[in-house]
Amino acid sequence: MKPLKITILLSSPIAFPIKVKPYPLMFDSILIELMAQRAGRFDYDYNEYDSYSPENNERGVPLAVGGTRKKFYRASAIEVPKAEHTSLSIVSRTDWPEEQEIEKCAKWKREVIYVGSGLYRNSRELMPGIIAPIVNFYCVGDKEKIEDLLSDLKAIGVKTAIGMGRVEKVVVKEIAEDYSVIDKNGNPARPIPFDEHPGRGGWLRDYCSYKPPYWLIDNKDMCWIPPMYRWYPL
Amino acid sequence: MIYAFLTSLEPVVNGEIPEFGIRRPKGAPLSFNRRNVVYPETDGKTVRYRICRIPVINGNSVRGQTRRRFIYKTLQVLETPEKSIHPEIIHFISAGGGTGKDDSPGQEQFKFKQEIRKKLPFVNLLGGALRGMFLKGMLRVGFVYPIIKETCWMLSNTPLKERFQDVELLTASDLEGKLDVIRLTRCKIDDEFLKYSEADELSEDGEVVVEVDDESDDDDVKRDKGAIYSAEALPAGLPMWTYFELCRNDDEILEAALHAFVESFKELSSIGGWKAKGCGHFAMEFMYADGTSYNPQKAEKYWEYLKENKNEINYYMSKELAEYLRSTDKAREEKKKKK
Numbered sequence: 357m358k359p360l361k362i363t364i365l366l367s368s369p370i371a372f373p374i375k376v377k378p379y380p381l382m383f384d385s386i387l388i389e390l391m392a393q394r395a396g397r398f399d400y401d402y403n404e405y406d407s408y409s410p411e412n413n414e415r416g417v418p419l420a421v422g423g424t425r426k427k428f429y430r431a432s433a434i435e436v437p438k439a440e441h442t443s444l445s446i447v448s449r450t451d452w453p454e455e456q457e458i459e460k461c462a463k464w465k466r467e468v469i470y471v472g473s474g475l476y477r478n479s480r481e482l483m484p485g486i487i488a489p490i491v492n493f494y495c496v497g498d499k500e501k502i503e504d505l506l507s508d509l510k511a512i513g514v515k516t517a518i519g520m521g522r523v524e525k526v527v528v529k530e531i532a533e534d535y536s537v538i539d540k541n542g543n544p545a546r547p548i549p550f551d552e553h554p555g556r557g558g559w560l561r562d563y564c565s566y567k568p569p570y571w572l573i574d575n576k577d578m579c580w581i582p583p584m585y586r587w588y589p590l
Numbered sequence: 591m592i593y594a595f596l597t598s599l600e601p602v603v604n605g606e607i608p609e610f611g612i613r614r615p616k617g618a619p620l621s622f623n624r625r626n627v628v629y630p631e632t633d634g635k636t637v638r639y640r641i642c643r644i645p646v647i648n649g650n651s652v653r654g655q656t657r658r659r660f661i662y663k664t665l666q667v668l669e670t671p672e673k674s675i676h677p678e679i680i681h682f683i684s685a686g687g688g689t690g691k692d693d694s695p696g697q698e699q700f701k702f703k704q705e706i707r708k709k710l711p712f713v714n715l716l717g718g719a720l721r722g723m724f725l726k727g728m729l730r731v732g733f734v735y736p737i738i739k740e741t742c743w744m745l746s747n748t749p750l751k752e753r754f755q756d757v758e759l760l761t762a763s764d765l766e767g768k769l770d771v772i773r774l775t776r777c778k779i780d781d782e783f784l785k786y787s788e789a790d791e792l793s794e795d796g797e798v799v800v801e802v803d804d805e806s807d808d809d810d811v812k813r814d815k816g817a818i819y820s821a822e823a824l825p826a827g828l829p830m831w832t833y834f835e836l837c838r839n840d841d842e843i844l845e846a847a848l849h850a851f852v853e854s855f856k857e858l859s860s861i862g863g864w865k866a867k868g869c870g871h872f873a874m875e876f877m878y879a880d881g882t883s884y885n886p887q888k889a890e891k892y893w894e895y896l897k898e899n900k901n902e903i904n905y906y907m908s909k910e911l912a913e914y915l916r917s918t919d920k921a922r923e924e925k926k927k928k929k
Contacts, residue, residue, distance in 0.1 A: 447650070490639070
């Protein structure tokens with residue numbers, strides 16, 4: 357396992373979700389998603405034992421594991437060197453009742469549906485996003501295996517189903533220094549649990565996940581977090 | 591992966607939501623959906639990436655409109671009985687669904703997800719949300735980019751590259767200059783029609799007597815010029831491109847469903863809005879990543895699968911998915927009781 361720098365060239369913006377706290381993209385979650393997809397899994401089973409977690413790593417995630425009590429993968433959050441603000445407008449319409457062939461299949465309780473609010477509402481949303489030509493990740497891992505997995509990577513971020521975060525090229529190269537946990541400026545490069553690091557002056561803290569899946573509330577703990585300008589430099 | 595090479599045959603309208611809550615001034619045309627894109631600029635030694643703002647059509651526009659057509663065709667082939675499916679499930683299938691305020695997925699959502707992926711290939715392809723259960727669709731649809739100098743670098747790994755190698759392309763600023771503004775104007779009502787609306791009284795001979803207020807010339811001009819809608823439009827004849835791809839390549843039925851989806855897009859042959867007003871019609875050409883042309887025969891497997899399994903699929907949509915809705919209803923009621 358060696359320190360690596362992964363550079364990704366993007367052709368379309370990275371979107372951030374609305375109505376939830378923004379969070380940075382994590383390299384270990386990208387790798388695990390690619391591994392799970394190769395294994396034919398696209399959904400997370402809450403009831404099943406997580407074989408990708410850093411505690412056991414039974415699936416052989418090609419990343420080094422850090423920490424002793426609360427283990428995490430040595431893979432950084434996204435680093436965006438330069439970016440500009442952009443947005444994505446999303447319009448959703450409930451227009452299927454106009455299509456007679458579709459509408460007639462519906463078992464109606466009432467004949468009229470209200471599209472102003474409620475489940476069938478029409479909506480117009482503007483998602484925030486950043487346009488960045490190049491983004492970087494750092495990790496300690498197996499270069500060949502990571503390169504092989506990243507050959508499947510087509511898009512990163514949210515709303516990739518409608519063209520966001522399109523990946524054009526990925527370059528993996530070995531570097532001398534390890535920036536997977538602490539970055540060049542001495543700030544956290546990823547969430548580090550309080551139990552694993554005493555922290556330094558000026559570091560930010562938050563209640564967030566420190567291992568994948570990052571959206572799962574069970575994985576949350578008090579952590580030192582990377583500064584926002586690292587992943588949302590606006 | 592299927593690439594689509596599109597040429598607009600009519601002006602294309604695709605409205606933008608203004609940023610930062612800025613309201614469009616009264617009478618100003620609906621601005622075209624513009625997004626920042628990145629492009630490389632090289633001086634022979636170094637490459638610099640620059641950002642410009644160009645008109646694009648979002649993937650969700652293509653995906654949403656084609657989805658409705660695709661589901662319409664799917665339900666026709668399935669011969670789904672009338673009034674057999676819960677409207678929330680229809681909404682989930684044909685528009686991606688939604689999630690209400692207190693909706694939380696049941697304990698067995700993983701089981702349902704696996705079953706849906708296996709039994710309903712059209713939902714596996716397009717995804718959706720049902721009572722807090724989010725199902726990721728396997729289809730990715732790209733932005734529809736105009737082929738101009740700033741975007742042609744994106745074609746470097748595609749079969750469209752050779753086609754535009756030696757062609758003089760427009761720049762982003764050229765394209766801005768070529769954007770049309772389409773206006774729909776209110777017409778003056780002829781006297782002949784006035785008798786139906788403003789007839790005050792009938793004369794002794796049975797003729798309609800209409801009293802028309804005197805209007806100055808300025809008012810006449812105002813009425814004639816009174817535009818009620820106007821929108822920016824991309825010009826006809828503009829080359830554009832997009833792509834359709836799957837997250838997984840190991841499922842034959844899913845690949846056939848992708849071809850059926852592309853077939854539906856081809857049938858629609860239009861993108862954007864104002865279709866009823868003569869906008870958005872395209873000439874389309876499809877090809878695979880290796881440059882071979884699109885084979886519509888590959889969609890047959892999907893339609894055959896639907897025909898062979900139509901009873902099972904209809905039963906699943908009408909009974910078993912309804913069971914999932916009932917289980918979430920129960921959970922919601924229990925939650926309310928606890929409160």
